[in-house]
Amino acid sequence: MVNNITDEELIDLVHENNDEAKEELFNRYKSNIDYLLKKYTNIAKHLNMELTDLYQEGLVSFTDAINSYD
Secondary structure (H helix, E strand, O other): OHHHOOHHHHHHHHHOOOHHHHHHHHHHHHHHHHHHHHHOHHHHHHOOOOHHHHHHHHHHHHHHHHHHOO
């Protein structure tokens, strides 16, 4: 149902606490988070950071961006 609507409409649904809309947004932009994780893999290793921690930070940041979008 939610996979045929725009990102803006999905964000409106997320603001109405629609979990399906939030999951669809994550699915649409997961590749961006993965790309950035790969981009910073060497830096993370140099700083002795776990890649899973870096991925979690990306998810938290994406969630914050969705929730604060106006």
